[in-house]
Amino acid sequence: MAELVALLTQIGDPPSGIHLHIVTDQHNLDTNFPEIEIPNTLYKISYWTHFLGSKVLIDLPSIQPHRIRLSSILSMLVVVAVSPQIEGLGKSQNRFLHIDKLLHGVNSARNLIMSSELRRKHVYGEQAPYYFRGPFTIFWLSDEIPDSEQNFPTKSFFTRNLGSKYGNPFVHTVVFMIKFQNHANQSADSNIIFFCAHCSITYSVKFITVGVIADRGSRFVWASKSMLRSGTFQSRLIETITIMAPVEFIVHRHSTFSFPFTSTCETSEMQPHPFERDFRAMGFYCGTNFSIRHLPIEDLSSTLTIPTIHDESYYSGSTEVITADYTFVTDIDEYNFITCWSRSKYEFEIFLIPFQTFLWISLIITASGIALLLTLYLRLIRAERLVSSWALFVASLAGQSYSLVGQVEKRLAIRIGLGTWFLLSVIFTQGYIGVLLNFVCALFSKISVDYFEDLAKPMCNYQNISNNLSPCPPHVWLNLSFYEEHAYRKLDQAEEFRLLSDVKDVTGILNRKGWLGEAGSDTFAKLLRGSGTFATTFFTALFSFAMERHPNMGLIRSPLLGLLSSFMTWADQIDTYEDLLAFNLMHPLEREFLPEGLSNVQTATQMDELYEKELLKCGRSVWVDATIQLRNKLNYLARHYYWIKFFMGKRPIMRRAKAIYLSNEGISKVGRRLRTFMESGCYKFKRQAFYSIGIASNMRNHTKSIVATMQRPDLFEPLNLSKAISAVFIIFSGMHLLSIVVHLVKTVYYYRRNVINFWTGLESSNCCMFFRCPKIELKVVSWESQ
Structure with missing residues (x-):
C-alpha cells in the first residue's frame, strides 16, 4: 500500500492533457488501495462464469468519443496493480492466464476511447485498428517480480493484438515495475525497475533500476538528476530513460x-x-x-x-x-x-503535307475557275485555241514555263489576269518546295506500340471490345479452367511481345538455372511459375498484384487443393480492366523472357548483357520496369545507342x-x-x-562490348533511299507505268478494226488446224462481162 500511495503522491494532480488510468482487481482493491481521490478513470478487472464453469474476462468498457474533447488526453499514465493470483484457479491455470489478464488490463487504457459500434465488432483480447499515439507510460505494481528477463511478459506490454487481419504491429510502451512489500517486510525499500525492450537486438528485455522508494514510501531516490528538474512527471521520466538507457x-x-x-x-x-x-x-x-x-x-x-x-x-x-x-x-x-x-510504311501523303486542306481546296477552286474563264474568253474572241487551258495553270504551279502564241498574248486583259496568277503561283510553288524538301530529306515517322494493351492479345471480350471473342468469366484470376487454357499456350510471336525486366534474384536464378535453362525440366518450371516463382521483377510484381486483390488465387491453383475450387463460392466482385490487363500480360507464362544460353551464364553481368542484347535486336520485345528506373535506363540507352530510336509507353499501369x-x-x-x-x-x-x-x-x-560488335552509323549520313525520298521514285515509276498503259490503250483503240480483223483471222486459222474448214471459191467478175 505504501508504494502505491508514494507513486500517486509523486504523480500528483495530473496537468491538463495527461490522463491517469488505474487498473486493478478485487484482491488489490481490498488489500493495497487506500482511500484516495478518484483518478481520471479506474477499471476493476472482473470475471463472469461460463456455462461450462470456466471464468471469462468481462468485456472492456470505453468512453464515447463525443463525450470528451480531442485535446483532453494528450498522454496517458497507467497504473496497473494486478495480482498474479486469480480467485478460483489453481497455479497451473494462473501460469497461462496471467498474461491475458495483464493484456486485458493494459487494453482497458488503450481502448479507453472507442465508439459502441467498434466495441461490438472486436472480441476480447483484440484492439481497434487505431491506437492512442501519445506518450504511454505504465507502472506495474505487483508482489511478484519476474526472476529473469526471459520471463517478462513482453507481449502484454509491447505488442498490440489487432487480430489476424492486421497482423501484430508494435507500439512502444514505457514500462516500470514496483514490488509490493508484504507486511513482514514493510521496512524494505522498493526498487523502481525499468524494463528496457530497446536495449538489445534479441527478443528479451533488460532490467534497469532507475529509482528507489525508501523509508516506507516517504521519499523517492532517483538514479538521475533529470528527475529533479522542472516539467511534468512523464517528460522527466522519458528524459531519465534517454540518459540511462539510450x-x-x-x-x-x-x-x-x-x-x-x-x-x-x-x-x-x-x-x-x-x-x-x-x-x-x-x-x-x-x-x-x-x-x-x-x-x-x-x-x-x-x-x-x-x-x-x-x-x-x-x-x-x-x-x-x-x-x-x-x-x-x-x-x-x-x-x-x-x-x-x-515499323515504317511508304507515306505518299508527303506531297499533301506542305499545304493544309483548306489551302488545297482554295487553290483547286481558284485554278479551275480561272481556267474556265480563260476557255470562255478564247471562244468569245475566236482566238486560236491553245493546246490546253488547264495545262497552263498546272505548269505555272509546277514552276514550268508555258508560252502563249499568236495575238492572244498581246491582249491587256490576258496579261493582267494571267500575270497576277503567275505572281501568286511563284509564292505558292516556292513555299511548297521548301516544306516538301524538309520532309523528303527526313526519316519516315516510325510506328511502335504505345500501350500495354498492344503487347498482348485479349483473351476474352471485356465490355464488348470485340465481337470475335467470348465474354470474360466473372473472376478471371479465380477461374481454374480459364487459367489452364491460357497459361500454357504458345506465345504468338507474330503479334505478341515478350517482356524483359530486371532479374529479381540473380544468385537464385543462377543456382536454379538447371530448370530455367534448355536442359531443365519443363514440368518443374511450369509448376514453379504457376505458384508464383518468377525470375524477373515485373512478373513478380504482377503476381503480387494478383495475390493482393485475390488472396484465394494460390489455393485454387494448388494441385492438391484444386478439386476444392468447384465447391467454393467467392465474393461477388467484378473484375476491373486492370485485372484483365494484368492477366493478359502475365499469360502465357512463356511471355517472361529467359535468354538462351542461360546454362552458360556464370555472373550477373553476363545475364544483364544477354537481356540488353535481346532488347537491342529491336524485335517484338519490351523492357518493363518502374517508371523512375525506366527513365534513367532510357537516357542511358539513348546516349550510347544514338542511332537506335527508343519508344516509351504512354500509359503506365499498377x-x-x-x-x-x-x-x-x-x-x-x-x-x-x-x-x-x-x-x-x-x-x-x-x-x-x-x-x-x-x-x-x-x-x-x-x-562497351555490345557497342564494339555493332555497326555504328555516322552522325551525318548521305541521302539514301531509306528515307522518305524513296516515295518520289515510287511515284515516278508508277506514273511511267501508267503512261505505258495509256499508250497501249490508245493504240489498241486507234487500230481497233485491224485488231478485230486480225483476231478474227487468228481464230479462223486455229479452227482449221483441228476441224475441216469449208471451201471458199473466189470468182472474178469483170465489168465488161456485166
Missing part, C-alpha cells in the same frame, strides 16, 4: 536483401541494391551511435520492439503503416515499358504509393531526424543520383 540499435527492413547483417555508418559488409539504396549509403546514420540491424522484409518478428525503418515498398507496408509513428510518401510506383521495335515509415520510435529521436532528412529534399536528390549511377555502373562493362 537507443543503440535500429532495425532497417529491406525488400532486396536475403539475409540479416549488422553495420554502422562506416562499414559496408554488403553493397546496397543499385536501385534501392538504403539510408546507410545516403549517409543518414552518420553522426549517430546507432548500430543498424538489416533484416529482410519477410522476417516479421512479432516481438521486436526497437525502432524500425521500412524501405519504400508497397509490398511490405500495406498492413503495418496504420500503426507507424512516421510515414513519408516518396513516390508513386508504376510500371512502364520501352522498346526499339518499330500505380501504387511508395512510402518510408518508422515504427516503434519509442524514446529515440529517429523520427525527427528522419523527418528533417525527408522534408529537406536530401532523400530524393540522393535517390535520383543513385539511380543514375547504379544503372551506369551495372551496364558500363557489357555496353
